[in-house]
Amino acid sequence: xxxxxxxxxxxxxxxxxxxxxxxxxxxxxxxxxxxxxxxxxxxxxxxxxxxxxxxxxxxxx
Numbered sequence: 862x863x864x865x866x867x868x869x870x871x872x873x874x875x876x877x878x879x880x881x882x883x884x885x886x887x888x889x890x891x892x893x894x895x896x897x898x899x900x901x902x903x904x905x906x907x908x909x910x911x912x913x914x915x916x917x918x919x920x921x922x
Contacts, residue, residue, distance in 0.1 A: 867916045872897055 879893035
């Protein structure tokens with residue numbers, strides 16, 4: 862799996878998890894979804910993605 866695919870998969874998992882947590886635990890977890898969206902937007906404009914750096918260290922291509 863490439864770093865790009867890993868970032869997209871990780872973001873998708875986190876969004877789904879935050880929606881489930883917001884539905885069943887507390888609506889406050891919707892802010893996790895907002896944070897993920899903000900990080901994706903800033904990554905698109907700046908090229909800085911913390912998750913990509915972590916995945917590179919884990920050995921993704």
